[in-house]
Amino acid sequence: xDQHLHDKLDKVRDALRSMKSVAVAFSAGxxxxxxxxxxxxxxxxxxxxxxxxxxxxVPEAELVEAAELAEFIxxxxxxxxxxxxxxxxxxSNPTNRCYHCKTTLYSHMDQVVESDGIKRIVNGTxxxxxxxxxxxxxxxxxxxxxxxxxxxxxxxxELRTLSEYLGLPTFDKPASPCLSSRVPYGQExxxxxxxxxxxxxxxxxxxxxxxECRVRHHEDFVRIEVPHxxxxxxxxxxxxxxxxxxxxxxxxxxxxxDPKGFRSGSLNEVIAFGKRQ
Numbered sequence: 001x002d003q004h005l006h007d008k009l010d011k012v013r014d015a016l017r018s019m020k021s022v023a024v025a026f027s028a029g030x031x032x033x034x035x036x037x038x039x040x041x042x043x044x045x046x047x048x049x050x051x052x053x054x055x056x057x058v059p060e061a062e063l064v065e066a067a068e069l070a071e072f073i074x075x076x077x078x079x080x081x082x083x084x085x086x087x088x089x090x091x092s093n094p095t096n097r098c099y100h101c102k103t104t105l106y107s108h109m110d111q112v113v114e115s116d117g118i119k120r121i122v123n124g125t126x127x128x129x130x131x132x133x134x135x136x137x138x139x140x141x142x143x144x145x146x147x148x149x150x151x152x153x154x155x156x157x158e159l160r161t162l163s164e165y166l167g168l169p170t171f172d173k174p175a176s177p178c179l180s181s182r183v184p185y186g187q188e189x190x191x192x193x194x195x196x197x198x199x200x201x202x203x204x205x206x207x208x209x210x211x212e213c214r215v216r217h218h219e220d221f222v223r224i225e226v227p228h229x230x231x232x233x234x235x236x237x238x239x240x241x242x243x244x245x246x247x248x249x250x251x252x253x254x255x256x257x258d259p260k261g262f263r264s265g266s267l268n269e270v271i272a273f274g275k276r277q
Contacts, residue, residue, distance in 0.1 A: 001165050009038070009162055011152035017042045019120040019146065021208045023113050026050035026077070027058075027104065028066035031124025031156075033073070033170040034163045035149060039122070040075050048079040051112055053105045055084060056191040057178040059198050071171070080108040085191065095135070099182060102139035110143060122146045128156045174212045175264055182216050193217045196250045200224075203246050206232055212262055221254035222247060228261030 016022060016039050024036045039048045049072075052058075052066045063079070070077035082104045084090040090100040109121050123140055125147040130137070140147065149159060163171035179194040200215040200222065210230060216223040224243065227233050234238065235257050247255050 001161065004161060005158055005165075008152045008154050008158065010149045011153070012038050013042045015042045015146070015148040015151060016052070016122070019043075019122070021047040021118045022122045022146075023049045023051050023109055023116075023118045024119050025109065025121065025123040025145070026052050026066060026070065027124075027176075028052070028062050028069050028170070028174050029058065029124065029176060030163055030168075030170045031126055031149065031159060033069055033124075033168055033173075034159055034166070035122060035124045036075055037073050037163075037166055037168055040073055045074055045076060048075055049112070049116060049118060050075045050085075051109050052077065052079050055081045055082045056194050057084070057180045057189075059103065059176065059179060059201075062176055072169070078112065080105075082108055082210070085189075091189050093180070093183055093185055096138075096186050097135075097185070097189070099135035099139050101180070102136035103142070106120065106139055106143035106145060120144075120146050122148060125150045125156055126156050126159050163252055177264075177270070184213055184216070184218060187217075187219060196222070196247070196252060199250065200247060204234075204243070207242060208239070214262060216258075221256060222252050223256045223258050225258045225260075225262040231257065231259060231261050 021043060022039050024032060024039055026032045026036055034046070036050050050066070050070045052063065054063060067077060084101050084104045087100060087104070090097055106121065112118070113121060119145065123145050125137065125140070126149045130150060154162070160171050179197050180189045181188050182197045183193055195218055197215045201213055204210060204213045204215070204224065204226065208226070208230065210226060212227060214225040216225065240257070243255055
């Protein structure tokens with residue numbers, strides 16, 4: 001690893017060290033796992049708390065992995081049950097849905113840091129995130145959440161390199177945004193839809209040996225995204241029949257396999273188009 005990356009890592013270490021104690025918004029993704037590891041390294045176990053929001057929008061497998069990763073790192077860990085499903089501003093699924101979700105999470109974390117005497121909340125935002133459509137960043141700003149990775153100018157690619165250097169198993173982990181991101185904007189987010197999405201994605205990954213896929217829920221049908229190289233094999237009649245049978249058992253009568261293949265944030269394409277217009 002070159003000196004340039006070492007210097008950026010030192011910036012993250014210095015920033016966290018200056019905070020004395022932190023609560024990490026911990027999703028078990030590559031970004032927050034990296035921040036948690038560095039925080040524990042420089043501040044010690046007693047001065048760091050990993051906090052994971054728990055709700056229907058988070059895949060069960062991610063909750064399990066969050067607990068396992070925190071243990072692997074040697075970090076204290078706590079789940080907080082968030083209440084975004086009680087808010088119409090969230091369930092109505094506006095384009096700034098993530099703002100309401102993150103506001104709920106950070107409000108719960110505010111209570112945690114106050115009760116535990118922790119100085120700051122930190123997240124894993126990297127510098128690439130700043131150029132994407134991420135309304136959750138506004139919530140972070142409003143709650144004075146620090147972003148030491150972005151402040152150090154670390155890109156997602158650099159974070160993965162640093163994570164591998166630190167021996168973290170998440171260095172090549174695919175992104176796993178919340179399940180609600182699979183529901184088109186303007187269509188209601190419900191627990192029932194998210195159950196179909198979560199079980200569907202687990203089935204597809206297991207059945208076809210994939211690391212990444214998306215099930216997009218469009219009310220009366222689901223659109224399935226798999227890596228472009230796997231579209232043809234997943235689409236052959238025998239495999240399509242398996243998918244149709246599975247989703248019919250979940251109450252979904254129609255499926256579509258997206259010929260464009262998997263692409264992260266494809267439901268944001270409508271927002272990007274609106275901005276271009």
